[in-house]
Amino acid sequence: MILALSGCSSHWDCTDTTAERGEAGVRVRVEDTSGWPLGVIAEVVDWRLEPHPQVSDEGDQVPFHYRFGVDEGSGPAVDACAVDEERVALGCRTGYSAEAFDPDGDHMGGDWLTVERPDQVAGVLLIPNDQSCDGRACEQDVKDGGGPHPPEPAGVGDRL
Numbered sequence: 001m002i003l004a005l006s007g008c009s010s011h012w013d014c015t016d017t018t019a020e021r022g023e024a025g026v027r028v029r030v031e032d033t034s035g036w037p038l039g040v041i042a043e044v045v046d047w048r049l050e051p052h053p054q055v056s057d058e059g060d061q062v063p064f065h066y067r068f069g070v071d072e073g074s075g076p077a078v079d080a081c082a083v084d085e086e087r088v089a090l091g092c093r094t095g096y097s098a099e100a101f102d103p104d105g106d107h108m109g110g111d112w113l114t115v116e117r118p119d120q121v122a123g124v125l126l127i128p129n130d131q132s133c134d135g136r137a138c139e140q141d142v143k144d145g146g147g148p149h150p151p152e153p154a155g156v157g158d159r160l
Contacts, residue, residue, distance in 0.1 A: 014138035014142045014143075014145055014146040015138065015146050015147075016137050016138050016145070016146050016147070016149060017033075017147070017148045017149065018148075018149050018150075018151055018152070019033045019034070019035065019129060019148055019149065019150055019151050020035070020151060021127060021129060021151040021154070022035070022127060022128035022129050023128070024081070024083075024087070024125040024126060024127045024128075024154075024160035025125060025126065025128075026043060026044045026123070026124075026125060026126070027041060027042075027043040027044070027126075028041070028042055028043070028078065028126045028127070028128035029041055029128060030042055030068075030076045030078060030128050030129075030130055031128050031129060031130065032130055033129075033130070033147075033148035033149060033150055034148055038075075038076055038130060040068060040069055040075060040076055040097070041068070041069040042066060042067070042068050042069070042076075042078050042095075042097075042126050042128070043066065043067050043069075043126070044064060044065070044066050044080070044123075044124045044125070044126060045064075045065040045066060045067050045108065046064065046065050047062055047063065047064035047065070047082075047123070047124040048062070048063060048064075049061070049062060049118050049121060050063060052112055059118065060118035061112050061113065061114055061115065061118065062082045062091065062112065062113040062114075062115055062118065062121055062124065063110065063111075063112050063113075064080065064082075064110065064111065064112075064113065064124045065108055065109065065110040066080060066095050066100065066108070066109050066110070066111075066126065067100065067106060067107055067108050067109075068097040068100045068107045068109070069107070075097040075098065075132065076097050076130040076131075076132050077094050077095060077096040077097060077098075077130065077131045077132040078094070078095055078126045078127055078128060078129065078130070078131060079092050079093070079094050079095075079126070079127040079129070079131060079153050079154045080092065080093060080094070080095045080111070080113065080124055080125070080126050080127075081113070081124065081125055081126075081127070081154050081158075081160060082113040082115050082121045082123075082124050083121070083122060083123055083124070083125050083160055084120040084121065084122050085120075085122045086159070087125070087159055087160045088157060088158070088159050088160075089154050089155060089156055089157060089158045089159075089160055090113075090115040090116070090117060090120060090121060090156060091113040091114050091115040091116075091156060092113070092153065092154045092155060092156070092158075093111060093113060094131050094153065095109055095111060095126070096109070096132065097109075097132075116156075125160055127154055127160065129150050129151055130150060131150050131153060133150075135147055135149065137149070
């Protein structure tokens with residue numbers, strides 16, 4: 001007995017999509033790549049201008065603290081940006097909920113934002129898009145890649 005399969009070609013339909021950037025704020029509801037809330041709040045608790053202790057000769061930078069309303073040790077990540085009065089990003093980095101913890105269990109984190117013009121900093125904003133996972137793209141793996149991806153991380157000069 002010989003089995004033969006009729007001409008059936010396998011065609012992978014791989015599609016990458018990039019999420020729209022959500023509205024930045026001091027307190028945001030973290031959202032997935034489809035724009036749906038994850039049930040997690042992230043907020044900037046405080047910020048200030050001061051020299052970084054390891055590179056104090058570089059002048060003032062922006063230390064800031066943030067809080068994630070999340071119970072598990074790992075979870076979402078959001079971009080944090082120092083902005084000027086016009087909400088133009090002066091310096092950004094990603095803050096991870098997995099790094100946000102303190103002895104009181106408040107899920108607090110802190111980091112530094114490097115900016116060229118500290119005198120222009122008017123605040124620190126969070127962008128609600130979850131940046132914790134960026135799955136494989138079609139060009140990396142046509143079979144298992146594709147799907148929704150977070151927007152490009154915010155950078156200097158982006159209006160938030």
